[in-house]
Structures are given as structure tokens and as C-alpha cells.
Amino acid sequence: MGAxxxxxxxxxxxxxxxxxxxxxxxxxxFVNPLQFEPGSDYQRYPRPEQADEDFCREAxxxxxFRPPVGEMYFDDRSTFVEETSLSSVLEGESRxxxxxxxxxxxAKLFNILEPDVAVFGEKDFQQLAIIRRMVRxxxxxxxxxxxxxxxxxxxxxxxxxxxxxxxxxxKQAAALRRALLxxxxxxxxxxxxxxAIIDLARRMIGEASLARIDYVDxxxxxxxxxxxxxxxxxxxxxxxxxxxxxxxxxILLA
Numbered sequence: 356m357g358a359x360x361x362x363x364x365x366x367x368x369x370x371x372x373x374x375x376x377x378x379x380x381x382x383x384x385f386v387n388p389l390q391f392e393p394g395s396d397y398q399r400y401p402r403p404e405q406a407d408e409d410f411c412r413e414a415x416x417x418x419x420f421r422p423p424v425g426e427m428y429f430d431d432r433s434t435f436v437e438e439t440s441l442s443s444v445l446e447g448e449s450r451x452x453x454x455x456x457x458x459x460x461x462a463k464l465f466n467i468l469e470p471d472v473a474v475f476g477e478k479d480f481q482q483l484a485i486i487r488r489m490v491r492x493x494x495x496x497x498x499x500x501x502x503x504x505x506x507x508x509x510x511x512x513x514x515x516x517x518x519x520x521x522x523x524x525x526k527q528a529a530a531l532r533r534a535l536l537x538x539x540x541x542x543x544x545x546x547x548x549x550x551a552i553i554d555l556a557r558r559m560i561g562e563a564s565l566a567r568i569d570y571v572d573x574x575x576x577x578x579x580x581x582x583x584x585x586x587x588x589x590x591x592x593x594x595x596x597x598x599x600x601x602x603x604x605x606i607l608l609a
Contacts, residue, residue, distance in 0.1 A: 357421075385420075
């Protein structure tokens with residue numbers, strides 16, 4: 356959705372590797388109104404158009420697709436794309452309708468640009484899983500490539516929304532990564548109880564006075580359903596507010 360940063364440069368780099376010297380890399384930038392719930396930050400979402408254009412040029416992007424809303428959606432639109440299983444939990448529960456907007460716009464972008472490969476970051480792990488499911492279920496002939504989360508020096512996951520944080524919020528937000536790493540260490544030490552892992556993460560996040568937890572859950576990375584015992588492909592996921600800014604992150608524990 357724009358406000359490009361170093362994590363996006365990694366996505367572009369991976370796309371370039373997959374495209375090869377004879378292929379082309381396209382970047383779409385579209386702040387999609389369908390995936391913003393009422394009262395969210397759609398109007399104030401950062402839109403540094405010139406900076407994003409310069410970023411893409413310097414990164415060697417062949418095509419920047421940045422359509423206006425009126426070009427993507429008819430006023431009387433009545434067709435949507437909706438995944439109904441993976442999208443019912445976590446972000447889907449906290450943000451009703453969000454993933455219908457995501458699936459609709461990504462399906463449209465796939466149809467417009469017709470890529471062979473599409474590259475997504477693992478920070479938005481649920482979004483990645485849903486897009487993979489959509490591609491499978493609707494027979495898109497597109498390979499989905501996942502890229503590990505890129506982080507700032509203090510461990511905070513790179514995000515366009517980080518721009519919203521004031522200095523104190525930004526400092527305290529580093530608690531998210533510390534909590535995830537502490538949970539991973541606990542699992543390495545032999546802890547298998549999901550409740551114990553979640554309680555540890557919540558306690559550590561709670562040490563940041565400005566943190567307001569939306570959710571902390573341990574789920575199966577394939578189906579996103581809660582697990583009670585840590586097992587292969589167990590994913591610790593979280594969403595936490597600092598002020599008005601909502602941040603998400605995750606870590607694979609086993």
C-alpha cells in the first residue's frame with residue numbers, strides 16, 4: 356500500500372531474482388479502501404507518491420502500477436472475493452471484512468497484471484496464508500513466494516504504520532520482538548504448553564506501559580487454528596496497540 360521501506364526493497368530483490376535477467380518486476384501500490392474497517396486509518400494512511408516512485412526506480416522496478424480508486428472499483432460494484440476459513444480468526448475476528456477487501460483487490464491485481472510469481476512478506480502471515488489458499492482454490496497460475504520479516508535494529512518489524520509512532524511509543528514497541536524471542540527460548544528449553552507461552556508473551560508485552568494487547572495466540576501455521584501444545588509449525592501471533600497504532604508480528608516456534 357505504499358510508504359515503501361527496506362522490507363519492500365527485499366521483496367523487490369527476491370522478485371528480481373525470480374524474474375531473472377529477461378523477466379520484469381512490477382510493483383503495485385494501492386491504498387485499498389475495501390480492507391479498512393470503519394473508523395480506521397484509511398484517510399491518514401501515508402501516501403508519499405514521489406518518494407515511492409523514486410524508491411521503485413532506484414530498486415530497478417520495471418513497472419509501477421498505481422491506479423486511482425475509481426479505476427479499480429466501479430461505483431455500483433457487487434462482486435467480491437472472500438475466503439471463509441482462514442479469515443475467520445485473528446485479524447479477521449478483530450477486523451471484520453478486512454480480508455474480503457484483501458482477497459478482492461489481490462485477485463483483481465492478479466487478473467490485471469497476470470504475474471508468474473507474486474512475492475509477499477511473512478510479517479502479514481495470515482494474509483499470506485489466505486492468498487495462498489485463494490490461489491489454490493481459484494486455480495490462479497501464480498507461484499506465491501514468502502519472504503521472512505525484515506526488522507529494524509531493535510527488532511521491530513518494518514511497517515509503513517511505524518511512521519505513526521511517537522518517540523516513546525516507538526521505543527516501547529520493541530517489546531513485541533523481545534516477547535516473541537523469549538517465547539521461542541522457552542520452547543527451546545522444553546516448554547510445550549501453549550497457555551504458558553502465551554502468558555509469558557502477554558506478561559512481557561504488558562511491561563510496556565503504552566501497550567494495549569488486541570490478541571496473543573498460538574496457532575497452527577497451516578490452518579491458523581489455536582493449539583494447546585506446541586508442535587511442528589506452531590506460530591505465535593500477536594496484535595498490539597501503541598496509542599492509535601496497531602502493530603502485528605509473529606514467530607514460528609517449532
